Amino acid sequence: MLYRLQQIDLQLDQAKLRLDELIQLIENDSDLRKAEELFKRQEEITKDLEKKLHSIEHDVEQQLIKIEQSEAALYGGRIKNPKELRDLEEEVKALKRYLQVLEDRQLESMIVLEQETSTLQRLQNDLNRIQQDRIQQNSRYLGEKTEIEREIQRLENERLIATSGIEPEYYQRYQTIRTSKKGIAVSRIQDKCCSACGTTLTGGLVQDARAPDRMVICPSCGRILYGG
Ligand SMILES: [Zn+2]
Numbered sequence: 001m002l003y004r005l006q007q008i009d010l011q012l013d014q015a016k017l018r019l020d021e022l023i024q025l026i027e028n029d030s031d032l033r034k035a036e037e038l039f040k041r042q043e044e045i046t047k048d049l050e051k052k053l054h055s056i057e058h059d060v061e062q063q064l065i066k067i068e069q070s071e072a073a074l075y076g077g078r079i080k081n082p083k084e085l086r087d088l089e090e091e092v093k094a095l096k097r098y099l100q101v102l103e104d105r106q107l108e109s110m111i112v113l114e115q116e117t118s119t120l121q122r123l124q125n126d127l128n129r130i131q132q133d134r135i136q137q138n139s140r141y142l143g144e145k146t147e148i149e150r151e152i153q154r155l156e157n158e159r160l161i162a163t164s165g166i167e168p169e170y171y172q173r174y175q176t177i178r179t180s181k182k183g184i185a186v187s188r189i190q191d192k193c194c195s196a197c198g199t200t201l202t203g204g205l206v207q208d209a210r211a212p213d214r215m216v217i218c219p220s221c222g223r224i225l226y227g228g
Contacts, residue, residue, distance in 0.1 A: 001166050009178065015152050022145045035130045053113055056106045056109055063095065070091055070092045181222065181223055189226065
């Protein structure tokens with residue numbers, strides 16, 4: 001009866017271990033949170049770059065307007081003074097030089113923005129994939145969790161039935177040994193040896209262990225011997 005109880009207990013141990021694993025797997029969303037964080041950070045980087053690019057574009061437009069106005073004055077014919085015209089010509093040249101600087105900046109900004117946008121797209125894809133995987137995985141884990149919980153319930157019932165026929169004193173002893181011997185309290189005798197520790201047993205012990213009303217302990221490992 002104790003041997004039967006042990007078989008149930010070992011199955012229960014395994015089922016409970018798996019249940020703990022499943023709960024951890026279901027609750028662990030570190031991958032998802034990491035992907036979300038990376039995506040958000042990249043989104044901010046991209047937004048900042050967009051703002052920067054818009055501001056440069058605005059500067060380029062303003063510069064073009066200034067050039068247009070200066071050229072209109074230069075070629076409009078209203079200014080006759082040669083010195084004034086020369087100054088205006090220099091001004092247009094200077095405005096165009098700075099326009100070149102602004103346009104270079106604009107191009108640079110566009111290239112960087114393009115790179116960062118493609119990184120953002122990649123992170124978005126990663127995030128979508130992780131979310132998708134998680135939904136699928138969790139539905140699998142939840143299905144298995146329900147099964148395991150049902151299995152545990154079934155084993156608990158079986159255990160109740162199994163323990164009802166065992167003397168309280170023996171049951172207590174079984175529990176104590178099980179706690180101190182890594183979950184294995186009962187060791188089956190195989191070829192006159194204790195199967196848990198491998199010690200060869202005397203003929204007397206083997207015979208005693210077959211008697212259903214006696215509790216025989218392995219002299220080497222301290223477990224209950226089962227001769228059946
Ligand atoms: Zn032993």
